[in-house]
Amino acid sequence: MNLLYLDTFSGISGDMVLGLLVDLGADLSAIEAQLRKLPVSGYRIDCRRELRTGITGSRVEVLCEEQEHHRTWADIDAMLAGSALAPPERELARRIFRRIGEAEAKVHGVPLERVHFHEVGALDSIVDVVGAAVGLYLLGAPKVVCSPLPLSRGRVRTAHGEFPLPAPATVEILRGCPVVDGDSNFELVTPTGAAIAAEFASFGPIPAMTVERVGYGVGGRHLEDRPNLLRGILAAETDWPEAERDRVAVLESHLDDANPEWLGDLLERLLGAGALDAGFTALQMKKNRPGVKVTVVAPPEKAARLSRLLLRESSASGVRVHESARFKLGRKAATVATALGQASVKLLYDGEELLRITPEYEDCRRLAEGSGRPLPEVYRLVERAAQDLFQNG
Known part of the structure; x- marks a missing residue:
């Protein structure tokens, strides 16, 4: 299980x-053994099975004796740096607290060294963060992918007074991370949870994987509109190399009243604006009208721009957009020398294996026009030169 x-x-x-990692199989006694390497005491960890809206999971609660907890970021970082924790777990915990500290420093307008933690400085938060770092490595330190985080509305009471939700520190922590409207007036994402997600994970949709184990970490509050759970899926990634798979946006629209003279120009405009591919498919539409389906494949971040272009530059009144996984061959660009001149080629790989060589049309057309040779002959000439250089050399 590597994901x-x-x-x-x-x-x-x-x-x-912490509850999720225990539910997935991280040994709580091993986590507690590592936590005893920290110079903190006066707490105990209670772990039990609890239900939330009919789903059971692990509820891990840190019960503390202390009431005051005004530790600074510098105090916690020094404590972790000087601890006997294993280096990977120690450094992961330090990065989590540093991310929180930098967010608090930005919000309150003070240097990082002067940041005082209140809720995050409490013993339970220290145990949660360090325990989570240890638990992740107990599971083999899999690659972590996280869904976009649901942010709330309303207010939350803190040691500084009432803050709007999402809490200011949470928003700062999540700079550069994808979020969605959580449709809730309760705090769904805490600063500690946000920092753990940001340091543990990359963000994105569910990857291609084989599900092997599912666990649930139980939150303390009972919510009326959803089970208060964090779900985790331990899985094996597909054996397709990560560099050769990605996500693309697919845009589609059906046209039954487009001037055919516009369509060629539309295709060039879409490709010029960043589409990875675009094409037309013949359709038989309502009232037996002949039509075309426009299909555009694009990087997700360019979907909105290309949709607007399609609406403005064609007779489309709507565009359907969905994201899709894409598996692709590895590719490299190269140039080969021929008797007619140089030409660009595309090398397509499956891992380290060179599968095929594709001459670039524009260069082959240029050589054909310059030499008076037929285009198919130029293609064969470029392919032979590339094979001699990359397959036989």
Whole structure:
């Protein structure tokens, strides 16, 4: 199992992460043994099975004696740096607290060294963060992918007073991370949970994988509109190399009243604006009208721009958009020398294996026009030169 997918449909917090890792098989006694390497005491960890809206999971609660907890970021970082924790777990925990500290420093306008943690400085938060770092490595340190985080509306009471949701520190922590409207007036994503997700994971949709184990970390509150759970899926990734798979946006529209003279220009405009591919398919549409389906494949971040172009530059009144996984061959660009001149080729790989060589049309057309040779002959000439250089050499 080399992949952990975090499904944050009900948000994420430190205790939910720790409960999830235990539910997935991280040994709580081993986590506690590592936590005893920290110079903190006066707490105990209670782990039990609990239900949320009919689904059971692990509820891990840190019960503390202390009431005051005004530790600084510098205090916690020094404590972790000087601890006997294994280096990977120690450094992961330090990065999580540093991310929180930098966010607090930005919000309150103070240097990082002067940041005082209140809720995050409490013993339970220290145990949650360090326990989560240890638990992840107990599971073999899988690659972690996280769904977009659901942010809330309303207010939350803190040591500084009432803050709007999402909490200002949470928003700062999540700079550069994808979020969605959580449609909730309760705090679904805590600063600690946000920092753990940001340091543990990359963000994206569910990857191609084989599901092997599913676990649930239980949150403390009972929510009326959803089970308060963090779901995790331990899985084996497909054996397709990561560099040769990605996500693309697919745009589609059906046209039954387009001037055919516009369509060639439309295709060139779409490709010029960043589409990876575009094409037309013949259709038989309502009232027996002949029509065309426009299909555009594009990077997801260019979907909105290309949709607008399609609406403005054609007779389309709507565009359907969906994201899709894409498996692709590895590719490299190269140039080969021939008796007619140089030409560009595309080398297509499956891993390290060179599968085929594709001459670039524009260069072959240029050589054909310059030499008076037929285009198919130029293609064969370029292919032979490339094979001699890359397959036989």
